[in-house]
Amino acid sequence: MPKLDFDVITLGHGSGGTLTNKLLDSGVFDVLSNDILNERHDGAFLEMNGKMAFSTDSFLVSPIFFPGGNIGELAVNGTVNDLAMCGATPKYLSLSFIIEEGLKMTEFWEILVAIKNACEKADVKVVTGDTKVVEKGKGDKVFINTSGIGNIHPKAHISEKNIKIGDKIIVSGNIATHGMAIMSVREGLEFDSTIESDTINLNHTISRLIDGFGSAIHLLTDPTRGGVATVLKEIALSSNIGIDIFQKDLPIDSQVASACELLGLDPLYVANEGLFLSFVDASIANSFVETLQKDENGTNAKIIGTVVEAHPKQVILESAIGGKRMVSMLPGEQLPRIC
Amino acid sequence: MPKLDFDVITLGHGSGGTLTNKLLDSGVFDVLSNDILNERHDGAFLEMNGKMAFSTDSFLVSPIFFPGGNIGELAVNGTVNDLAMCGATPKYLSLSFIIEEGLKMTEFWEILVAIKNACEKADVKVVTGDTKVVEKGKGDKVFINTSGIGNIHPKAHISEKNIKIGDKIIVSGNIATHGMAIMSVREGLEFDSTIESDTINLNHTISRLIDGFGSAIHLLTDPTRGGVATVLKEIALSSNIGIDIFQKDLPIDSQVASACELLGLDPLYVANEGLFLSFVDASIANSFVETLQKDENGTNAKIIGTVVEAHPKQVILESAIGGKRMVSMLPGEQLPRIC
Structure with a gap:
């Protein structure tokens, strides 16, 4: 994890202003870096052709760290698998965090690294995202939504x-x-x-x-x-x-x-x-x-x-x-x- | 709103079992009904060709009802507009609810109707979704994630x-x-x-x-x-x-x-x-x-x-x-x- 001048995530990190940019520039974009994500527009620009699948899931497992994994890889694998169940080859994911203020930056970092590793294993890219923060007691550490898209395997006929x-x-x-x-x-x-x-x-x-x-x-x-x-x-x-x-x-x-x-x-x-x-x-x-x-x-x-x-x-x-x-x-x- | 035998949403409605099906069958699928959503698979089957945009946003506005709207239409319009800002014609949305137990069914219903109306205005379809419930004090009424995809307008060149x-x-x-x-x-x-x-x-x-x-x-x-x-x-x-x-x-x-x-x-x-x-x-x-x-x-x-x-x-x-x-x-x- 890079050296940062903050240890916990605060409401300001969800403001959309300086602190949000600071959080994203702290290494989030570096960890998940790819050509499409790096454009940092309101959405990702992609090219898709033919039949595809589109799926979404929000993850709110408690505890967020558990034997065998954490909420980060769960969120990647969950949507990857939903797409696979459609007979699709998962390709692109969106990633949206709802963080409760007070989440330790070390915890957030561990989750991010797990997301990166899970994406590499599944051969998918996070191409667009969102980060929001709620007050203490209005969330529970972190909830993650991933949505995903992928092309249907040409030999698949799942229904x-x-x-x-x-x-x-x-x-x-x-x-x-x-x-x-x-x-x-x-x-x-x-x-x-x-x-x-x-x-x-x-x-x-x-x-x-x-x-x-x-x-x-x-x-x-x-x-x-x-x-x-x-x-x-x-x-x-x-x-x-x-x-x-x-x-x-x-x-x-x-x-x-x-x-x-x-x-x-x-x-x-x-x-x-x-x-x-x-x-x-x-x-x-x-x-x-x-x-x-x-x-x-x-x-x-x-x-x-x-x-x-x-x-x-x-x-x-x-x-x-x-x-x-x-x-x-x-x-x-x-x-x-x-x- | 249809007549139901429950007034509030409970943890069981997020279990993935009988109560989740009861909630979804209570009219959620009827309100948002379309050919793609009605297949009810792990993801939606779509056909897309060429350049497209993909965007995501989680909405956690408080209060959830406010002058001029509610969190439901905000969640539709927010992602629709992010896609539009990419020069895309928004087409399909995913819809994911994180509900705090105790949310009144009348409130949930009002949000659903707002989502339906906003989708009609924007000419987009909700094609896939997810519904989860957290314990009282671990969320705040309801958070909504929408992700969306759409084709880039052939004359657009936004960058x-x-x-x-x-x-x-x-x-x-x-x-x-x-x-x-x-x-x-x-x-x-x-x-x-x-x-x-x-x-x-x-x-x-x-x-x-x-x-x-x-x-x-x-x-x-x-x-x-x-x-x-x-x-x-x-x-x-x-x-x-x-x-x-x-x-x-x-x-x-x-x-x-x-x-x-x-x-x-x-x-x-x-x-x-x-x-x-x-x-x-x-x-x-x-x-x-x-x-x-x-x-x-x-x-x-x-x-x-x-x-x-x-x-x-x-x-x-x-x-x-x-x-x-x-x-x-x-x-x-x-x-x-x-x-």
């Missing part, structure tokens, strides 16, 4: 409308990791080793899968807030399909499972950040999983379910001992401020 | 690099109106008539000006936070030019001027929302102003200054009685939470 009876549902790895990383910190749980968030950019993995399997991939979605259960139920409802899933096939880390049990949480409802669900044509399902298992972001990938005709709009979970239960959406607020 | 010595600087109307509308409410000032915010979409006006004057318009910028003084000083610094402005030519409403005097504020530093500055070739300046004065958003337009060689990086204000002073950026935080 709920493409789901058909018999499709296999594949999860890319262990569930409930991000949510339990945050909860373990909040609840002060201790395990043999720390549970780390799974936050990661998935776009390169997705791109390789689309290269290989094209339109046989019917739907991609990342089960963040609300977890795997909520997103499956949403799809069952909106696509008027039935879904069967099998508990014995759900991959979960043993410490994460223990933490869920300790806190009385069902891992099916716990948020994920580096995980995605794929609905694929049954004919390629095994090959898809084998390919994914060779990918660094899919070593624990498994087929967890099937699209069925039998019970439209319902998700049925078959338990390890063969019992069946209906899966609903997350009913209330299980884990606030998880992303 | 600081195009500014040249002799360029005329034109303000599109009365200065300091938005800031004083907010401050009058906060300070409980009373006048013969209420000072109303100038928040409005400027994109149609800008589009007509670019149609008529093309590349003779060198730079467009909207002096929001920090006011006219700050934005002129920023341009003088980054473009290494001198700027002369003349106090007698600065248009200001008499009540706004009185309010500034009462509160000891210099209107040159007060935020505007429906105002823009144009740097244009001297040869078209008079014709540009006459055209602008016939536009509903430019009736009070005036030439207020000139780009000069004499004092690079400095903005000099000539007062009504002929004195001269250097204009700096807004030094600290004059009016927090103004947009």
Whole structure:
């Protein structure tokens, strides 16, 4: 971090005047530097051609630093992954901070560096931004919005409308990791080793899968807030399909499972950040999983379910001992401020 | 507003589960309905070709309802105008809410309707969004981020690099109106008539000006936070030019001027929302102003200054009685939470 004559961010840094410029010139622009951002106009000038995706997300995770990451990389990966789930190659991000006065400059700096590193990993550029500051007690350290755009992969054909009876549902790895990383910190749980968030950019993995399997991939979605259960139920409802899933096939880390049990949480409802669900044509399902298992972001990938005709709009979970239960959406607020 | 079984927004409405879906299905999607948004994927699918602009802004104005508007239309107009200042025709917006638990559903609804109306006026669509909720005391009613994209007008050629010595600087109307509308409410000032915010979409006006004057318009910028003084000083610094402005030519409403005097504020530093500055070739300046004065958003337009060689990086204000002073950026935080 460069040597600065201020240690904390104050209301003045959000004024749009001298202090805002001082904050931005302190190294923010240097850290995120690229040709487009450096123009510093009211918006970024870009060139895009053809089909694209556009997505937005605001991040307000608490605490802002957690095992496995911080709010900065979460904000980059979150929007990058939303674009990837559309079958797009993420390209440009906007970055908007809402800072509570009193945030330490060292903390802001650590977040910025995480943003820079996450952008490099995902091969995206921050091209436009905004910085605002609210009074103490009117925010919580820092909230970050990222929006993003990217071109749709030419071989992608992702849409709920493409789901058909018999499709296999594949999860890319262990569930409930991000949510339990945050909860373990909040609840002060201790395990043999720390549970780390799974936050990661998935776009390169997705791109390789689309290269290989094209339109046989019917739907991609990342089960963040609300977890795997909520997103499956949403799809069952909106696509008027039935879904069967099998508990014995759900991959979960043993410490994460223990933490869920300790806190009385069902891992099916716990948020994920580096995980995605794929609905694929049954004919390629095994090959898809084998390919994914060779990918660094899919070593624990498994087929967890099937699209069925039998019970439209319902998700049925078959338990390890063969019992069946209906899966609903997350009913209330299980884990606030998880992303 | 539809009849709902909840009156206030709670943490559960940000869970991503049943309550979030209930909130979105309560009419949010109906109010903002369009083909792209209605797909409800992780992002919006669009088609864009050629040069475009991309911009973002987070809005945290307090109070959220103020004379002349509310945070909803401000959030639409703010990003629409940032795109317009790039010479772009705004087309698609993202919309992200950070709600403090306890926000009344009637307030949220009023904001949504304002967003819908502002989108219609500006001819833009909300195509993707996000809704999060923070605990009481960790936010302030509601913060809104909008990001937007649009195609660059084929005749536009907007860049600081195009500014040249002799360029005329034109303000599109009365200065300091938005800031004083907010401050009058906060300070409980009373006048013969209420000072109303100038928040409005400027994109149609800008589009007509670019149609008529093309590349003779060198730079467009909207002096929001920090006011006219700050934005002129920023341009003088980054473009290494001198700027002369003349106090007698600065248009200001008499009540706004009185309010500034009462509160000891210099209107040159007060935020505007429906105002823009144009740097244009001297040869078209008079014709540009006459055209602008016939536009509903430019009736009070005036030439207020000139780009000069004499004092690079400095903005000099000539007062009504002929004195001269250097204009700096807004030094600290004059009016927090103004947009």
